[in-house]
Amino acid sequence: MIKLENVKKVFPSKNGNVTAVNNVNLHVKKGEIHGVIGYSGAGKSTLIRLINLLEKPDSGKVLINGTDLTTLSPENLRQTRQKVGMIFQHFNLMKTATVYDNVAIPLKLLGYDKQEVEKRVEKYLKIVELSDKHHSYPSQLSGGQKQRVAIARALSQEPDVLLSDEATSALDPETTNSILDLLLKINKELGITILLITHEMSVIQKICDYVYVLEKGEIIEQGSSIDLFTNPDRPTTKKFLDTISQRKLSTSLVDQLKLEGTVTRLTFIGENTGQPLLAHVSQKFGVVPNILTANIMELKNGIIGNLVVHLVGEQDKISASLQFLNDQGVRTEEVEGE
Numbered sequence: 001m002i003k004l005e006n007v008k009k010v011f012p013s014k015n016g017n018v019t020a021v022n023n024v025n026l027h028v029k030k031g032e033i034h035g036v037i038g039y040s041g042a043g044k045s046t047l048i049r050l051i052n053l054l055e056k057p058d059s060g061k062v063l064i065n066g067t068d069l070t071t072l073s074p075e076n077l078r079q080t081r082q083k084v085g086m087i088f089q090h091f092n093l094m095k096t097a098t099v100y101d102n103v104a105i106p107l108k109l110l111g112y113d114k115q116e117v118e119k120r121v122e123k124y125l126k127i128v129e130l131s132d133k134h135h136s137y138p139s140q141l142s143g144g145q146k147q148r149v150a151i152a153r154a155l156s157q158e159p160d161v162l163l164s165d166e167a168t169s170a171l172d173p174e175t176t177n178s179i180l181d182l183l184l185k186i187n188k189e190l191g192i193t194i195l196l197i198t199h200e201m202s203v204i205q206k207i208c209d210y211v212y213v214l215e216k217g218e219i220i221e222q223g224s225s226i227d228l229f230t231n232p233d234r235p236t237t238k239k240f241l242d243t244i245s246q247r248k249l250s251t252s253l254v255d256q257l258k259l260e261g262t263v264t265r266l267t268f269i270g271e272n273t274g275q276p277l278l279a280h281v282s283q284k285f286g287v288v289p290n291i292l293t294a295n296i297m298e299l300k301n302g303i304i305g306n307l308v309v310h311l312v313g314e315q316d317k318i319s320a321s322l323q324f325l326n327d328q329g330v331r332t333e334e335v336e337g338e
């Protein structure tokens with residue numbers, strides 16, 4: 001559905017060229033929700049703007065439904081763009097137009113007749129639950145409601161793909177959740193493929209099937225959300241995970257605990273909290289597990305349990321316990337203090 005092949009974008013600047021996006025490959029299949037996460041300056045906005053050719057790549061291919069957008073004539077590009085809706089952090093609504101007109105005007109400009117415009121505006125304002133706000137102006141709406149209007153406007157062109165550029169970054173956590181629920185509903189009920197960019201791991205956690213970590217314009221790690229959340233490799237990915245789970249312990253505490261045994265993070269997939277396995281470790285190996293922190297993360301496609309345990313016992317028994325846990329499908333990782 002969306003495919004980027006070796007896409008590169010370089011901006012000239014006074015201090016030399018800036019490579020904002022460097023040889024990026026990604027593939028979002030029909031009906032999936034993929035997320036790109038990165039810190040400020042990583043290249044996220046440039047990347048998402050490359051997908052509908054708001055930025056032209058210096059090299060590489062941008063394929064939507066198999067068509068390489070970089071090869072299209074301006075007229076064909078305009079038509080293909082209608083299949084790619086976009087929503088933004090600051091909503092980009094027309095301040096002097098009503099909610100109704102914010103959705104209707106772009107449709108009129110695209111040449112749809114009055115009846116079709118009315119039908120679509122009503123349909124999509126209903127989907128975003130704003131049927132009672134037709135006559136309101138953006139200034140009379142909350143941030144969440146403004147984003148709903150922007151979503152209705154994007155949907156009214158009946159796109160195959162929705163691009164979301166930090167669409168929840170300006171919203172409070174509760175409103176963020178309701179917008180993410182709406183994106184899930186759109187994905188499920190209308191079958192729209194979604195690619196979003198964000199700097200919030202909680203957004204990825206809640207709605208993404210697949211995630212890419214972007215750093216200095218390059219994808220440094222990627223995988224299904226479940227894999228990435230259970231098995232992060234790169235420090236940046238781990239730092240993002242730290243923002244949503246209590247992964248850190250102070251160095252002094254870890255050093256003190258390590259005088260006797262090891263401190264290990266155990267990651268489980270599924271609702272199993274690990275307790276029965278730890279009881280087993282205790283009985284089988286004579287190793288005493290003390291739970292230091294525990295949390296459960298609910299992802300779009302599953303649940304992950306995280307336990308940080310202090311394992312006390314003889315070193316060879318601890319090693320055997322860790323091997324046993326690995327054999328049971330539990331990921332183990334030695335914890336360093338921070």
Ligand SMILES: Nc1ncnc2c1ncn2[C@@H]1O[C@H](COP(=O)(O)OP(=O)(O)OP(=O)(O)O)[C@@H](O)[C@H]1O
Pocket residue numbers: 011012013018019020038039040041042043044045046047
């Ligand atoms: N039009 C431009 N001209 C010159 N440099 C640019 C331009 N747009 C982006 N850049 C540079 O490209 C890099 C990536 O910027 P980009 O805005 O894509 O990052 P980002 O991850 O979206 O950051 P943020 O979250 O802060 O918006 C930055 O170093 C930025 O300064």
